[in-house]
Amino acid sequence: MGQGGEPRRAKARDEELGRAVAAAQxxxxxxxxxxxxxxxxxxxxxxxxxxxxxxxxxxDVAAEAWLEIARDLGRFRGDGAGFRGWTATIARHRAFDHLxxxxxxxxxxxxxxxxxxxxxxxxxxxxxxxxVSTERVLALVATLPRDQAEAVLLRVVVGLDGPAxxxxxxxxxxxxxxxxxxxxxxxxxxxxLDGVTDDGPGALGESR
Amino acid sequence: xxxxxxxxxEGTQGRPSLPELLAAALLPGADDTDNADRRASAVDAxxxxxxxxxxxxxxxxxxxxxxxxxRDDWRPREPGRARFSLRAAGGVVLxxxxxxxxxxxxxxTVTDDPPPRPTPRPAATSPKTPATTPPRPEAPAxxxxxxxxxxxRTETPAKPGPKAxxxxxxxxxxxxxxxxxxxxxxxxxxxxxxxxxxxxGNAKPKPKHDRKG
Numbered sequence: 108m109g110q111g112g113e114p115r116r117a118k119a120r121d122e123e124l125g126r127a128v129a130a131a132q133x134x135x136x137x138x139x140x141x142x143x144x145x146x147x148x149x150x151x152x153x154x155x156x157x158x159x160x161x162x163x164x165x166x167d168v169a170a171e172a173w174l175e176i177a178r179d180l181g182r183f184r185g186d187g188a189g190f191r192g193w194t195a196t197i198a199r200h201r202a203f204d205h206l207x208x209x210x211x212x213x214x215x216x217x218x219x220x221x222x223x224x225x226x227x228x229x230x231x232x233x234x235x236x237x238x239v240s241t242e243r244v245l246a247l248v249a250t251l252p253r254d255q256a257e258a259v260l261l262r263v264v265v266g267l268d269g270p271a272x273x274x275x276x277x278x279x280x281x282x283x284x285x286x287x288x289x290x291x292x293x294x295x296x297x298x299x300l301d302g303v304t305d306d307g308p309g310a311l312g313e314s315r
Numbered sequence: 316x317x318x319x320x321x322x323x324x325e326g327t328q329g330r331p332s333l334p335e336l337l338a339a340a341l342l343p344g345a346d347d348t349d350n351a352d353r354r355a356s357a358v359d360a361x362x363x364x365x366x367x368x369x370x371x372x373x374x375x376x377x378x379x380x381x382x383x384x385x386r387d388d389w390r391p392r393e394p395g396r397a398r399f400s401l402r403a404a405g406g407v408v409l410x411x412x413x414x415x416x417x418x419x420x421x422x423x424t425v426t427d428d429p430p431p432r433p434t435p436r437p438a439a440t441s442p443k444t445p446a447t448t449p450p451r452p453e454a455p456a457x458x459x460x461x462x463x464x465x466x467x468r469t470e471t472p473a474k475p476g477p478k479a480x481x482x483x484x485x486x487x488x489x490x491x492x493x494x495x496x497x498x499x500x501x502x503x504x505x506x507x508x509x510x511x512x513x514x515x516g517n518a519k520p521k522p523k524h525d526r527k528g
Contacts, residue, residue: 131370132379139370140363147358152341170362177369181379182387189389196386244340263334264341271389295333 120145121266124187132180139180143173146191150198152264156248156256157202158209160241168205172198192271195261199275247297248290255290258283263291 124145130138147169154165154172175197183193248256254276261272261283272287273280373379 134374134379136367136371136374140367143363143366144358147363148342155341166359166362170365173362173366174369177366178373178378179381179387180370180373182381182383183389184383184387185389186391189391193387193389240340244337259337260341263337274389291333291337294337298333298336 121187121191124190126187128180128183128187128190132183139177142190146194147173149191149265150194153195153260154198154202155241155245156260156264157199158205159249160245164205168201169198171205172201175201188268188271191265192267192275195265195267195275244294244298247294250297251290251293252286254278254282255286255293258287259290259294262287 124142127138127141127145131142150172151165151169154168158164158168172194176194179197183190185193248259251259257276258272261267261275262269265272267275269284269287270280273283276283
């Protein structure tokens with residue numbers, strides 16, 4: 108059976124992540140830092156899709172989530188893949204809290220945003236190019252229905268498998284699988300990636 | 316469901332798949348596992364320090380000995396699926412019981428119906444019952460005594476009142492005489508004694524009709 112690129116890579120790292128989490132639960136501080144470095148990029152990518160890319164919103168929400176993760180680590184039971192799902196669930200709840208707060212409070216103007224914006228870690232030219240494409244992809248993801256966008260982000264960016272993504276979203280695995288597939292198909296079409304969406308309109312009915 | 320299924324359209328040979336492209340775009344630096352610098356750039360060092368500090372504080376405060384809640388249990392044994400199957404089994408049992416109950420109730424009505432039908436027929440052949448009674452699906456015993464009374468009711472609506480009173484009061488209703496006598500009219504009770512009336516006066520012509528017809 109073939110593999111999408113991201114799940115395979117995520118799986119290879121899941122073993123390392125699982126070991127790090129187990130050691131951290133024994134109190135190993137350095138192991139916790141290792142787990143953080145493995146999980147944080149996917150978490151921030153997912154949160155960017157949830158709360159947008161304005162300022163450092165995704166990073167702020169991730170920091171809140173990590174406070175909770177660090178506090179509740181002793182409660183967690185599971186392996187590396189489970190840790191991704193557990194942390195994604197916590198981050199998702201914090202993201203919804205953030206969105207509720209944002210709704211209650213008027214957003215700063217664009218000028219204030221510009222003044223507040225500090226040169227981040229992506230300010231080198233090579234990273235800036237990458238950031239543009241990240242923005243573009245996230246803008247496209249934002250055009251998807253929410254269930255599809257979340258399903259795509261959880262599977263591709265966080266690296267969850269179908270059942271884990273379904274558990275994070277509180278939905279049936281079949282529904283999440285379908286949402287992820289439809290979302291990816293739309294993204295492929297909008298990105299103009301003909302080569303990767305060649306499998307035709309009937310592919311949805313195939314065994315997936 | 317397995318975790319190995321392809322997530323999306325596969326990349327053809329040499330070309331990255333869409334999930335790979337998305338991951339590369341949304342995870343800056345995460346793809347370069349060899350390049351420590353770029354990977355490090357994807358994770359803000361201050362944020363990491365804050366997280367590790369929170370971890371240390373929680374560990375030292377003993378927060379890590381907290382009990383595991385259901386939402387914290389992500390072990391691959393898939394307790395969620397086991398729970399679902401239990402729930403599904405419970406649903407099946409419940410549905411089976413309900414269906415069985417419905418089936419039993421339906422069977423009861425089906426088997427209850429036939430008995431009354433054959434019994435009225437012999438009642439129809441009995442001499443005293445008139446021709447109009449057979450269609451009633453009542454038990455044979457009451458059908459003999461009750462139907463004639465009803466028929467007379469329809470035939471003579473005004474008559475039975477006074478007549479019944481006179482005759483019924485004396486033989487039958489000795490048990491409650493004060494009430495009955497006190498009331499001049501008693502429509503419900505006047506209907507009961509009809510069979511007697513019929514036997515003496517009104518019912519006589521009827522058996523004749525039956526025998527003729």
